[in-house]
Structures are given as C-alpha cells and as structure tokens.
Amino acid sequence: MKKLSADVVVIGGGATGAGVLRDAALRGYATILLDKADLGQGTTGRYHGLLHSGGRYVVSDPHSATECAEENDIITRIQPHCVERTGGLFIVGPDDDPAYAEKFLPAAQATRVPAEEISVAEALRREPRLNPRMQRAFAVQDASVDGWQMVWGAARDAIAHGASVLTYHRVVDIVTDDRRVTAVKAIDEKTGEDVVIDCRFVLNTGGPWAGQIAHLAGCEGVEVVPGRGIMIAMNHRLVNTVVNRCIYPADGDILVPVHTVSIIGTTDVRAVDPDKLEIPRAEVQQMLDAGEVLVPGFRQARAVHAWAGARPLFNDPKAHASDTRHMTRGMSILRHDERDGVHGIISIIGGKLTTYRLMAERMVDAMCEQLGEDRPCVTATTQIDPATAPTYVVTHRLEEREHERSRRAHSHAELPATCDDDHADLDDQVICECELMTRGMITELMAEQPTANFDDLRRQLRLGMGPCQGGFCSMRATGIAVEEKMVDISRATALMRRFLANRWIGLWPIMYGDQVRQTALDNWIFQGMFDLEHLPSDEKEIV
Amino acid sequence: MAHEHDQLNRMTLDHCVKCTICETQCPVARVTPLFPGPKFVGPQAERFRDGESVDMSIDYCSSCGICTQACPQGVKIAEMNTQARAVMKEEHMPLRDRLISQTTLMGAMMNPVAPLANAALGNGLVRSLVQATFKVAKDAPMPPAQKQTLAQWLRKRKPSTTPVTRGSVVFFSGCAGGYFEVETSKKSIEVLEHLGYEVLVPKQGCCGLAQQSNGLFDGARRSVMALCDDLLSAGELTIVSSSGSCTGMLKHEAHTILGIDDERLAKVGTRIRDISELLVELYDAGEFDPSQFRETNVTVPYHQPCQVKSQGMGMPAKTLMQLIPGVVVEESGQPCCGIAGTYGLKAEKYAIAQEVGRPVFEMIRATNENLATCDTETCRWQIRKGSGVNTIHPIELVHHALGLGTIPGI
Numbered sequence: 032m033k034k035l036s037a038d039v040v041v042i043g044g045g046a047t048g049a050g051v052l053r054d055a056a057l058r059g060y061a062t063i064l065l066d067k068a069d070l071g072q073g074t075t076g077r078y079h080g081l082l083h084s085g086g087r088y089v090v091s092d093p094h095s096a097t098e099c100a101e102e103n104d105i106i107t108r109i110q111p112h113c114v115e116r117t118g119g120l121f122i123v124g125p126d127d128d129p130a131y132a133e134k135f136l137p138a139a140q141a142t143r144v145p146a147e148e149i150s151v152a153e154a155l156r157r158e159p160r161l162n163p164r165m166q167r168a169f170a171v172q173d174a175s176v177d178g179w180q181m182v183w184g185a186a187r188d189a190i191a192h193g194a195s196v197l198t199y200h201r202v203v204d205i206v207t208d209d210r211r212v213t214a215v216k217a218i219d220e221k222t223g224e225d226v227v228i229d230c231r232f233v234l235n236t237g238g239p240w241a242g243q244i245a246h247l248a249g250c251e252g253v254e255v256v257p258g259r260g261i262m263i264a265m266n267h268r269l270v271n272t273v274v275n276r277c278i279y280p281a282d283g284d285i286l287v288p289v290h291t292v293s294i295i296g297t298t299d300v301r302a303v304d305p306d307k308l309e310i311p312r313a314e315v316q317q318m319l320d321a322g323e324v325l326v327p328g329f330r331q332a333r334a335v336h337a338w339a340g341a342r343p344l345f346n347d348p349k350a351h352a353s354d355t356r357h358m359t360r361g362m363s364i365l366r367h368d369e370r371d372g373v374h375g376i377i378s379i380i381g382g383k384l385t386t387y388r389l390m391a392e393r394m395v396d397a398m399c400e401q402l403g404e405d406r407p408c409v410t411a412t413t414q415i416d417p418a419t420a421p422t423y424v425v426t427h428r429l430e431e432r433e434h435e436r437s438r439r440a441h442s443h444a445e446l447p448a449t450c451d452d453d454h455a456d457l458d459d460q461v462i463c464e465c466e467l468m469t470r471g472m473i474t475e476l477m478a479e480q481p482t483a484n485f486d487d488l489r490r491q492l493r494l495g496m497g498p499c500q501g502g503f504c505s506m507r508a509t510g511i512a513v514e515e516k517m518v519d520i521s522r523a524t525a526l527m528r529r530f531l532a533n534r535w536i537g538l539w540p541i542m543y544g545d546q547v548r549q550t551a552l553d554n555w556i557f558q559g560m561f562d563l564e565h566l567p568s569d570e571k572e573i574v
Numbered sequence: 575m576a577h578e579h580d581q582l583n584r585m586t587l588d589h590c591v592k593c594t595i596c597e598t599q600c601p602v603a604r605v606t607p608l609f610p611g612p613k614f615v616g617p618q619a620e621r622f623r624d625g626e627s628v629d630m631s632i633d634y635c636s637s638c639g640i641c642t643q644a645c646p647q648g649v650k651i652a653e654m655n656t657q658a659r660a661v662m663k664e665e666h667m668p669l670r671d672r673l674i675s676q677t678t679l680m681g682a683m684m685n686p687v688a689p690l691a692n693a694a695l696g697n698g699l700v701r702s703l704v705q706a707t708f709k710v711a712k713d714a715p716m717p718p719a720q721k722q723t724l725a726q727w728l729r730k731r732k733p734s735t736t737p738v739t740r741g742s743v744v745f746f747s748g749c750a751g752g753y754f755e756v757e758t759s760k761k762s763i764e765v766l767e768h769l770g771y772e773v774l775v776p777k778q779g780c781c782g783l784a785q786q787s788n789g790l791f792d793g794a795r796r797s798v799m800a801l802c803d804d805l806l807s808a809g810e811l812t813i814v815s816s817s818g819s820c821t822g823m824l825k826h827e828a829h830t831i832l833g834i835d836d837e838r839l840a841k842v843g844t845r846i847r848d849i850s851e852l853l854v855e856l857y858d859a860g861e862f863d864p865s866q867f868r869e870t871n872v873t874v875p876y877h878q879p880c881q882v883k884s885q886g887m888g889m890p891a892k893t894l895m896q897l898i899p900g901v902v903v904e905e906s907g908q909p910c911c912g913i914a915g916t917y918g919l920k921a922e923k924y925a926i927a928q929e930v931g932r933p934v935f936e937m938i939r940a941t942n943e944n945l946a947t948c949d950t951e952t953c954r955w956q957i958r959k960g961s962g963v964n965t966i967h968p969i970e971l972v973h974h975a976l977g978l979g980t981i982p983g984i
Contacts, residue, residue, distance in 0.1 A: 465618065
C-alpha cells in the first residue's frame with residue numbers, strides 16, 4: 032500500500048477538476064488529483080468544442096451569458112494554444128421564429144456579450160455553404176477549444192506548482208473521523224495497488240459522478256442528473272466559423288469547426304447512468320436533419336464519428352424533472368458541512384466547459400472560507416501557455432510538417448532533387464495521416480506516459496480521430512510501441528484491440544455514405560490481414 | 575477562389591479511404607522526396623487548409639492528373655491540388671511562371687526571328703543566362719522556332735481539291751500546333767480533307783492551360799472563354815484537334831478546375847474531338863475503311879500523355895495506328911513523360927521531370943531508335959530531347975499510311 036499526504040485531494044479529472052487542481056496549487060496548497068480514468072475522459076472530452084461567446088444564453092440564461100463572455104476572454108488570453116478564434120454566427124433559419132431574433136441584440140447588449148448584425152450576403156461571403164434562405168445573421172465571438180489540451184494545460188501548470196496527478200486511480204473510500212474528512216483511499220487501476228492519501232480537504236469535481244463520490248463521504252441525496260447529448264463529427268470543416276441557430280436553445284443547433292472536423296450537436300435526454308450512454312439512431316437522424324438547416328447538403332457530407340456525453344445537471348426542484356435542457360446550467364457549490372454535517376468536503380455540480388476556471392475559483396474560494404484562510408485566486412491573470420503564443424489555427428500541423436520538410440531539405444545541402452531509395456528522407460514518419468501526427472510525437476508521449484493506452488494518447492495527440500478512425504494509424508502505433516520496447520506483444524495486441532473496439536462505439540451509429548467504405552476497408556485490414564479477434568493475448572481487459 | 579466548384583472538388587475529399595493507390599501511381603512522388611505525394615497534399619492537407627496556404631511543397635505537384643484517374647473512390651485529387659496551389663501562388667507568383675505560361679506570345683515573338691531564336695535557344699551561354707535570370711532550366715527541351723506558322727501556311731497553300739462529302743469541321747491547332755508543331759497541324763488538316771471534310775481554321779488564341787497549371791486562374795479564364803468564342807465563330811460545328819492536352823482543357827478542365835459554367839464552354843467541350851478519337855468513331859460507325867491504308871512495317875512506341883489519359887476516352891491513337899497493316903504499337907506503360915506542360919522547364923524541377931521521363935525514354939529507345947509517337951506537343955519535345963528519338967503525333971503515321979506524305983525512316 033502506498034501512503035501519500037496532501038492538503039487537498041481533488042476527485043475527478045475533467046476540466047473542473049484540472050481547474051481546481053491548478054487553482055489550489057497556485058494558492059500554495061499541496062494538492063493531488065485523482066481520476067478513475069484519464070484526464071478529460073468524461074464529460075470534458077465528449078462535447079462539441081465550443082468556447083461560448085455567451086450568445087447562446089443571452090435570452091435564456093443572462094447570468095451565464097455574461098460569465099461566458101468574460102471567461103471566453105480570459106481563456107483565450109491564458110491558454111491561447113487550445114483556443115481557435117473562429118468567431119461565431121447566429122443565423123435565423125428560414126422557418127425560425129423572427130420574434131426570438133428581435134430579442135437577440137438587446138439581450139446581448141444587456142448581458143455584455145459582443146454581437147453585431149451582419150447582412151445575409153456578408154454571412155454567405157464568410158461561410159459560402161450556409162443556408163442561403165436564412166433570414167438574418169449576427170456575428171459573435173464564439174471560438175472553438177480543444178478540451179483535452181485545456182485540461183492538460185491546466186494540469187501541467189498545476190504540476191509545475193507542486194501538484195500531483197494520479198490518473199487511473201479509482202476512489203473507493205473517503206475516510207472521515209468525527210464527521211471530518213481525513214483521508215482518501217483509492218486503487219491504482221493499472222497496478223492494482225492500494226493508495227491512501229491523508230488530507231485536510233476533498234474537493235469533489237466528479238461531474239455526473241459527483242453524487243457517487245459524495246456518497247463515499249456519507250453525504251447522501253446529491254442528485255446529479257446526467258443529461259445525455261450526442262454529437263457527430265463530420266470529416267472536414269464544412270464551416271470555418273461556429274454556426275448557431277438563432278433560436279431559444281434547442282437540439283442540434285450548433286455546428287463547431289474544431290481542428291479538422293466540424294461537430295454538430297447536440298441532444299439533451301435524461302440518462303440513468305453516466306457510464307452507459309447510448310447513441311440512439313433517431314437522435315443521429317435528428318442531428319443530420321438539423322445540420323441540413325444550417326448547411327444544405329449536410330447529409331451528403333461524411334460523418335466520421337459519433338459520441339455521447341453526460342452533462343452534470345443539478346436536479347433543481349424548480350425545473351420539471353424530465354426537462355434536463357432547462358435545469359440550471361449554472362454551477363452549484365454544495366457545502367457538505369452545512370448540508371450534511373460532514374466537514375472538509377465540498378462538491379461542485381453543473382457549469383460549463385467555458386467557465387471551468389471560474390468554477391474552480393469559486394470552489395477554492397469556498398474551501399478557503401471554510402478553512403479560514405485568505406489566499407486570493409490568481410488563475411485569471413496567470414498565463415498557462417506562453418503569453419506571446421498566438422492562438423491555435425487549423426493550419427498548424429500542416430505548417431509544422433512543412434517546416435520539418437524544408438528544414439531537412441536544407442540540412443541535406445547535397446540532396447539531389449531526385450533520389451530513388453529513401454522517400455521518407457524528408458519526413459518524420461507520419462503515423463496518423465488523417466491528423467498529421469508523427470512518429471516523434473507518439474514516441475515522446477509514450478516515453479512520458481509509459482502506462483498510457485492508445486486512447487490516452489489519442490486524446491492528447493488526435494491519434495485515430497480522422498476519417499480512417501484508426502484503420503491505418505493503430506497498427507503503426509502498435510508496431511512502434513513494440514519496436515520501442517514500450518510494451519510486450521501481448522499488451523500491444525490488447526491495446527490495439529481495445530482502441531479499435533472503442534473507435535467502433537462511435538462508428539456504428541453513423542454507418543452510412545463514405546464512412547461505410549472506410550469501415551469496410553479497415554475491417555478487411557484487421558480481420559483479413561491480422562485476424563485481430565483471434566490474436567493471442569493474455570490481457571483480456573486492459574486499462 | 576470561393577466558387578462553387580472549389581467546394582465541389584473539396585467535398586470529394588470525403589471519399590478518400592487512405593488506400594494510397596494515388597501515391598503508388600504518382601510519377602513525381604516516386605522520384606523525389608520534395609513532393610509529399612498526392613494523398614498528402616490532396617485529401618489530407620485540404621482538411622487543414624481553411625482557405626489558407628501554408629504548404630509550399632504542393633508546388634512540386636506537376637498537375638499531371640494521374641492521381642485523379644487512379645483514385646477508385648472518386649476523389650478529385652489533382653483538381654483540389656491545382657486549386658490549392660493557385661491560392662498558394664497568389665502571393666508568390668514568380669515572373670518566370672507568368673512568362674512561360676504565355677505560350678501564344680512566345681510563339682509569336684520567336685517565329686519572325688526563327689533562326690535567331692533557334693541560335694539563342696541552342697546557345698549554352700544564353701540558356702545559362704536565362705536560367706540564372708528567369709529560372710528556366712538551361713537544358714530544358716525547347717521547341718525549334720519555325721519559319722512558317724500554321725496561319726502563314728494556310729494563307730499560302732492551294733485550296734484542297736478533294737470533294738467535300740462529310741460537311742465542315744473546325745480545326746483547333748493549339749498554340750504549339752500554330753507556331754511550333756506546325757507539321758502536325760498541317761498533316762491533321764490534310765487527313766481531314768482527304769476524308770472529305772471541309773476544314774475551317776478560324777483565328778484562335780490560347781486555351782489557358784499553361785496559365786491554369788501555373789495558378790494564374792483569372793488569365794486562364796479569360797483565355798479559354800476567348801478561345802470558345804473563336805472556335806464557335808465558324809458556327810456550331812464539330813471541332814477537331816491534334817493538340818492532346820489543350821483538348822482536355824476544353825473538354826473538362828476549364829469546367830472542373832477553373833469552375834467555368836458557361837454555355838459557350840459547354841458547346842465547345844461537347845463538340846470537340848481528339849483527332850484519333852474522331853477517326854476511331856468513324857471506323858466504329860463503319861464510315862472509315864482501313865483498307866485504304868498502305869502497308870507500313872514498323873514497330874512504334876506510343877506514349878499516351880497524362881492529360882490525354884485524363885480525357886477518359888481510352889486509347890484511340892493506339893487503336894487507330896493498329897488499323898494500319900504492318901504497324902505494331904508498343905505502349906510506354908508509363909503515367910507521364912515528366913514535362914507536364916511547363917513543369918519540366920523550371921530550373922528547380924528540371925531534374926525531377928527528367929527522372930520522371932527516364933522510363934519513357936528508355937522504353938522508347940529500346941523499342942525503336944528512329945521513331946516514336948505521342949499526342950501532345952510539349953511531351954514530344956521532352957521525349958525527343960530525353961530519348962533522342964524522332965517523336966511524332968500518331969496522325970502523322972496515319973498521314974503516311976494514307977499516302978499523303980512520307981515519314982523518313984519507315
């Protein structure tokens with residue numbers, strides 16, 4: 032058994048948890064983050080990538096609108112690497128209620144969300160594929176954000192300030208003594224080892240799992256409703272600007288260009304278990320129909336992957352229990368000393384990715400208040416990515432590959448213009464061709480995170496997230512992992528099998544059009560060439 | 575660049591399944607590491623472009639179009655690449671590329687001073703200066719300037735006496751056929767007249783293909799539309815051409831790459847026939863009797879240019895030549911001779927173009943040291959220079975077999 036100690040243990044490694052870890056570390060607390068899986072594997076990783084301008088909430092939730100506008104600005108400033116300043120449009124579709132659009136600009140002004148009306152012609156000039164029958168268009172400052180980069184950025188900054196991150200550590204008990212939290216017990220899922228962390232405080236950032244975590248400390252009745260939403264990534268950027276329907280928030284009204292794909296979202300249905308989220312066919316069809324309203328011809332474009340995420344919605348008695356869309360999007364901080372008489376634990380529920388930093392600030396403020404300590408929050412003014420760094424743009428990886436090529440071409444001053452033998456001469460071998468990820472990128476991360484599975488690598492490198500969905504890159508990554516002696520053959524087989532099985536979860540719901548042909552080819556490769564299902568492997572279930 | 579056809583070509587990237595067939599067929603990628611390959615710069619890189627250009631290496635694409643033909647999924651790889659390159663070159667257009675794409679201008683300037691022009695082109699010092707100044711490779715194949723243009727020949731010659739039995743056609747010579755490969759044009763006209771056509775040759779300009787492949791889309795659009803007007807000026811007739819690549823420009827490239835949706839282009843594009851294509855159509859319809867060919871005992875290598883392959887009409891030149899008793903046609907089996915219009919003229923691409931063409935040159939030398947056939951002008955210059963073998967248009971062999979003239983060495 033491993034024994035550790037800390038001031039604060041944060042449970043849940045999504046955006047909120049990483050934000051809380053960083054916030055507490057920057058205030059000088061010795062802090063450890065635990066997650067039962069990888070960082071950003073839950074709700075944070077299963078959303079559409081929108082860094083809200085606030086425009087979506089100007090009418091329905093004015094308080095959230097203002098928070099989003101302010102946080103959008105802060106995140107773009109402190110984490111430019113994970114934000115692409117795409118800008119956003121709110122378009123009034125041909126059949127949308129013009130009355131809502133009438134309210135939009137005054138509401139934006141009242142909530143301090145920058146917005147301006149542009150002509151339909153100008154909207155079409157910016158985004159030629161948009162529905163030409165739209166009635167009106169408003170420009171806002173929506174951006175897209177890579178949630179995993181954001182989480183890892185915050186986590187790395189926290190680690191640089193003395194914090195620790197223990198992923199794949201499942202919390203099994205929160206130990207209390209005289210109704211005061213004294214320690215957290217966890218199991219290291221990779222090694223099976225028990226870990227006990229003595230601590231003064233637990234911050235529960237479990238999102239949809241927060242109720243289960245609170246229960247471990249004896250705090251009952253924390254009811255978090257998982258609001259399931261599905262999203263579909265389309266193969267390329269049908270738009271380069273975030274496009275929203277200018278209507279009261281509803282299903283399938285956002286299309287976000289994130290990295291190389293564009294993501295349509297989302298639905299909102301009450302789920303029972305955040306670990307078992309389905310992707311119903313009817314909802315897939317609903318998204319495709321919604322896409323047609325924004326971009327005519329949407330159904331002819333190629334879908335590459337679908338997924339479902341669970342919003343953590345606090346069950347507010349004021350809203351109807353089945354209407355998750357209109358449960359509060361605002362954050363709720365539960366002080367368990369007042370609520371349950373258990374000291375040294377606070378839970379946070381609700382909120383949005385865009386406001387993850389603000390949620391962390393409020394939560395750690397609440398802890399400081401309970402501890403009677405005055406340590407001000409500095410996260411809004413402390414840079415994570417270099418202050419001079421430009422924001423991310425989609426051309427980055429292509430430009431990087433190009434620079435590598437020209438650097439190598441110049442270092443071979445005598446390189447003939449033609450050569451027969453080694454064509455790879457100018458390239459660091461591209462392992463994932465869809466996402467232009469190189470051998471160097473994957474071997475470096477494998478060396479840093481030797482127990483990572485391929486999905487862990489994927490979230491940080493985009494391995495297998497393009498159109499071929501692992502068809503070509505997974506076998507290359509597997510070969511490299513073995514060649515570099517990172518894993519033995521048995522684990523390599525299990526890793527590849529698990530990675531492809533996980534890709535398949537997001538493939539079967541969208542088996543139509545071009546992606547069927549890809550899947551057929553991939554299937555021939557894996558069943559026909561590798562007989563993947565029958566390869567010998569000791570590890571049935573790997574983590 | 576945001577016209578509808580960009581979007582349509584771009585949408586085809588969705589069909590890519592990463593099979594890599596295009597990469598295995600690309601004649602450039604297999605000889606140089608400087609070109610990342612059609613799949614890389616096409617359906618892959620396009621997902622990262624956002625209407626911007628950050629990958630200069632796309633300029634090593636020769637626009638031969640083999641990738642689009644090879645793709646079993648229907649990805650318009652070459653079209654996408656040509657459009658992306660035009661965006662890239664908007665800010666980096668070398669003066670050289672503006673000059674060498676002015677094919678009509680080159681011909682018109684060189685022709686009146688043919689001996690001087692030929693002396694200059696043959697002079698190593700002059701060519702070295704040109705290479706240093708304009709980055710046109712000093713060893714690149716250049717056409718010999720002719721003393722007489724096609725227009726001058728047409729004005730001076732006696733009108734044909736063959737009775738007109740098949741009506742009128744318009745002949746489209748292409749710039750090279752008007753100024754440099756004048757022999758091919760003359761013989762094409764004579765064959766058509768021999769078959770009973772009245773051949774009308776209206777004044778005509780450039781198709782704009784060289785401008786298009788150099789990314790000068792506006793100029794190319796102006797050129798091709800002016801040409802359409804020229805070719806329609808004689809009436810809405812069948813148009814016949816012995817200029818392989820220019821025919822492809824009118825048939826499909828101006829529409830799919832430049833995005834021109836104009837009734838005049840549609841009229842020209844649907845009426846134009848490659849001359850071999852026309853003759854094979856006549857033969858298939860029983861309207862051309864091959865027994866009129868004289869026996870011609872020759873084994874002749876034939877290289878079908880990339881831009882003729884992309885017209886999707888099979889290999890009519892081979893079919894046609896094989897109708898001649900005694901003729902054995904050996905295909906080069908190669909995708910491209912390397913020149914790809916103006917690509918192989920450029921100093922930085924000359925060595926690549928020669929390497930691409932090497933298997934063609936070797937095959938031709940091994941098959942017949944005296945005679946080869948190929949449908950496109952710039953390819954013939956490249957093959958003549960690279961192989962040292964006299965290379966003619968297939969119609970010239972037909973002209974010989976019809977007894978309208980004699981080709982030395984047969």
